Amino acid sequence: MSRLNKKISPSIMCGDWLNIEKMIYQLEAAKADWIHVDIMDGHYVPNITFGFDMVNQIRRIVDIPLDVHMMVYHPERFFNRFELDQRDIISVHYEAVEHMNQIIHMLKQKKVKIGIALNPGTDVSVLRTYVEDLYMVLLMMNQPGGYGKSMEAGMMDKIRETKTLINKSGKKVLIEVDGSVSYVLAGEMSRAGADIFVAGTSSIFNKTMDLRPSVQKLRRIVNHVEPNYYVHDLTSLKQSV
Numbered sequence: 001m002s003r004l005n006k007k008i009s010p011s012i013m014c015g016d017w018l019n020i021e022k023m024i025y026q027l028e029a030a031k032a033d034w035i036h037v038d039i040m041d042g043h044y045v046p047n048i049t050f051g052f053d054m055v056n057q058i059r060r061i062v063d064i065p066l067d068v069h070m071m072v073y074h075p076e077r078f079f080n081r082f083e084l085d086q087r088d089i090i091s092v093h094y095e096a097v098e099h100m101n102q103i104i105h106m107l108k109q110k111k112v113k114i115g116i117a118l119n120p121g122t123d124v125s126v127l128r129t130y131v132e133d134l135y136m137v138l139l140m141m142n143q144p145g146g147y148g149k150s151m152e153a154g155m156m157d158k159i160r161e162t163k164t165l166i167n168k169s170g171k172k173v174l175i176e177v178d179g180s181v182s183y184v185l186a187g188e189m190s191r192a193g194a195d196i197f198v199a200g201t202s203s204i205f206n207k208t209m210d211l212r213p214s215v216q217k218l219r220r221i222v223n224h225v226e227p228n229y230y231v232h233d234l235t236s237l238k239q240s241v
Contacts, residue, residue, distance in 0.1 A: 006222040007033035007196040008215055009067045009176065012058075013049050014200035023211070024062060030215040034067040034089070036178075036198050041072035044096045045145030052081040059083055067196075069117060069178070071144050072096065076106055084112050091115030091138045091176075094126055104133050115176070119144060120152045124162045131169045136196070137162055141179035141189075151180035156192050163193030183221055190222040197222055 010032050015023045024035060037055055042048040059066055065087040072078070075092045084090070090112050097103050100116070107114045113135035116127065120140055127137060139158060141151045159175060166173045174195040181189065182202035189197065197218065199205070204214035220226035 006190055006194075006219070008204075008219055008222070009034035009036040009196050009198050010204055010211075010215070011036040011038060011178075011198050011200045013038045014205040021061065024058060026211045027215070028062055028064060030212040031219075032064065032199075032215055034065045034196070035062060036067040036069060039068060039070045039072055039075075039078070040145065044073045044093065045071045047145045052078055056081075056083040059088070065089060065113075067091075067176075067198075069138065069198075070096075071117075076103055079106055079110055082110075082112075084110070086111050086113070089113040089115050089136060091117045091136065093117045093119070093144070094122055095119055100130060104130060108133070117144075117178075120155060120158070124158060124165055127162070127165060128169075131166065131171055131173055134171070134173045136174040136176055137166070138176045138178055139194075141177055141181070144179075151185060155180075156188060159189060159192035159194055181218075183217065186218060187221045187224065187227070190224065194222075 010027050012020065012023065012035060027035060035058065037058065038049050040047045040049045055066065055068060066084060068088065068090045070090060070092050073096050090107055092103055094116050104114055114133055115136035115138050116130060116134060117138035117140065120142060139162060141155045162175055175193055176196035176198060177189050177194040178198035180202055181197045181199055186197055199218055203218050204211060
């Protein structure tokens with residue numbers, strides 16, 4: 001993916017749940033590239049969010065890809081309940097799956113794009129076995145299950161390590177970053193090798209800007225059209241996101 005093709009994937013769990021249809025249309029009008037939908041089961045992570053019925057309803061009203069992030073144990077139980085197609089991506093957590101090869105086989109049969117998500121503490125070397133089959137790697141910048149958390153130390157290096165692993169494989173696998181994707185940090189994430197940016201409360205879902213200018217601002221930052229303000233001191237960084 002070229003520098004000027006970085007993608008914005010707004011996380012609708014961070015938006016207005018009481019007006020979700022209006023919000024999704026606004027995101028589509030704002031030229032968001034994907035819609036990020038978090039599926040949480042209350043077990044793998046303590047939070048509970050959307051289910052497959054909500055995902056299917058969203059699929060019926062938008063044309064852009066759905067970026068389905070499954071933070072659940074045994075995600076294979078739900079695959080056949082999703083009405084998705086080859087536009088869409090399903091990412092499963094490496095830590096939540098016992099037999100990843102079986103999961104990948106099932107997702108291939110469903111004809112969706114395949115992603116593996118990694119928690120901050122999971123070494124990127126686990127991807128080597130699966131990189132041939134992946135469309136995307138989703139890197140959590142903080143622990144999954146909520147929003148508004150600070151980025152954990154060392155995550156910029158983890159993006160670089162993932163990029164190096166992918167480059168060595170010779171495959172065109174995208175890197176998505178999720179968590180603390182703020183106006184402060186997104187530009188540095190982009191320079192480290194990230195391709196897709198899950199936008200949440202640290203950026204587009206704020207009370208000071210409408211969604212359209214918020215999405216445009218983040219897009220300018222990740223494409224290096226507008227400077228970001230990366231803070232190298234970790235104490236200052238945590239205060240800024």
